[in-house]
Amino acid sequence: MASDELDVMSSVVPEGWSRQKLGDSLIPRPKSKLPSGESNPLGYYDFYVCSHKVLKSFHNEYSSPSILFSTGGEASVHLATERYAFSTDVWATEFEGEICNEYVFRLLEENIRTINYSGFQGSGIKHLDKSFIEKLEFSIPPLSEQKKIASILTSVDEVIENTQKQIDKLQDLKKATMNELLTKGIGHSEFKDSQLGRIPKSWYISNLDEISRIVFSNVDKKSYEDETPVLLCNYMDVYRHLYITNSIKFMPASAKKREIEKFSLEYDDVMITKDSETPEDIAVPAHVSEQLEGVLCGYHLALIRTDKQKLSGRFLCHLLSLNSVQRRFYRFANGSTRFGLTAESINKAQITIPSLSEQKKIASILTSMDKTIEEKQSKLSQTQFLKKSLMQDLLTGKVRVTVN
Numbered sequence: 001m002a003s004d005e006l007d008v009m010s011s012v013v014p015e016g017w018s019r020q021k022l023g024d025s026l027i028p029r030p031k032s033k034l035p036s037g038e039s040n041p042l043g044y045y046d047f048y049v050c051s052h053k054v055l056k057s058f059h060n061e062y063s064s065p066s067i068l069f070s071t072g073g074e075a076s077v078h079l080a081t082e083r084y085a086f087s088t089d090v091w092a093t094e095f096e097g098e099i100c101n102e103y104v105f106r107l108l109e110e111n112i113r114t115i116n117y118s119g120f121q122g123s124g125i126k127h128l129d130k131s132f133i134e135k136l137e138f139s140i141p142p143l144s145e146q147k148k149i150a151s152i153l154t155s156v157d158e159v160i161e162n163t164q165k166q167i168d169k170l171q172d173l174k175k176a177t178m179n180e181l182l183t184k185g186i187g188h189s190e191f192k193d194s195q196l197g198r199i200p201k202s203w204y205i206s207n208l209d210e211i212s213r214i215v216f217s218n219v220d221k222k223s224y225e226d227e228t229p230v231l232l233c234n235y236m237d238v239y240r241h242l243y244i245t246n247s248i249k250f251m252p253a254s255a256k257k258r259e260i261e262k263f264s265l266e267y268d269d270v271m272i273t274k275d276s277e278t279p280e281d282i283a284v285p286a287h288v289s290e291q292l293e294g295v296l297c298g299y300h301l302a303l304i305r306t307d308k309q310k311l312s313g314r315f316l317c318h319l320l321s322l323n324s325v326q327r328r329f330y331r332f333a334n335g336s337t338r339f340g341l342t343a344e345s346i347n348k349a350q351i352t353i354p355s356l357s358e359q360k361k362i363a364s365i366l367t368s369m370d371k372t373i374e375e376k377q378s379k380l381s382q383t384q385f386l387k388k389s390l391m392q393d394l395l396t397g398k399v400r401v402t403v404n
Helices: 101-110 112-118 130-135 143-184 235-240 257-263 313-321 323-332 343-347 356-394
Strands: 018-021 026-028 045-048 054-057 066-070 077-080 084-086 090-095 137-140 204-207 212-216 228-233 251-255 270-273 285-288 295-297 301-306 350-353
Touching: 026 130, 045 077, 066 084, 066 101, 077 101, 090 101, 101 112, 101 143, 101 356, 112 130, 143 313, 143 323, 143 356, 212 343, 228 257, 235 270, 235 285, 251 257, 257 295, 270 313, 285 313, 301 313, 313 323, 313 350, 313 356
Parallel strands: 045 084, 228 295
Antiparallel strands: 018 137, 026 090, 045 054, 066 077, 066 090, 204 350, 212 301, 228 251, 270 285, 270 301
């Protein structure tokens, strides 16, 4: 059992709580006859299948609360409270007596990895052992306290859900804004045809190596005594971060003098992933947004240093993130089990070039949107951490709630 989960076998019972097995209060609902194929994205009602995701359908057999378990593959648990339906591969339950369904759901949610590890049996595709759920034993507070705890956690969940919706909307807005600004620019009325489609009349097309210096790093994560200690910006740093800053914990490594001279990162550099197990992860860009000391571009990455009189690195990073540009790189990816871009395909990649002043305006708008998204994501992470802490405290009785 993971250390950050509740100990479901603990015999510690807070004052006023009682030790109970779930099976003592569990009532199975009749097995559904609906196949998972009955889902419909246009449906009005939640439809639960053997998945972590909640789908939609036009079926609404139930309206009272249920706790729903996936029965095959890996563990998932859902709480359904409004009109809904579920498929035949879902085990639907409810709890009677002095047991709050919402509270039990929180206990199960906190222990989902334990259920997945111990409650699913068989070779190949594993299936839920329902008796494992029935035998789970928890310390349960009085019903009024259960409801209060469930209400607190539901409120936190609502903040998480609303914040995620805001992030999704901002990301959709950014995608639309990127497509508009990086293909049509700002304030243009005249356009022309080009090999990359219609672009503003004042823009031009250039090969990447005509306006940038491009090098391909061979610095790996090993350290040698006869080399200089350095920090390495590696593949996953680029893959996970659009902006490379000092807040990233870079990997310690070592490098030769000529490698340090060639691959040291500077402000406004751009890196892209050069190799990957899937072509979709090729040419993922990241921008060096702060001055870094002693940080080198790592293996499996291409380092692009633009001619600052012609091309802004920040603009280039946004441009390389555009779906249409990404698709062009996908077509150049070679390999069967591992895909890679050749030096030629990166060097000769064609990009659209606005004036430098327009590049900077476009980059500023998109970077500002990224900052807003990042702030929302930070809030989301903080709220998720708060929920985890609350679950640990409230579901164990470490912190007691006041019931009016």
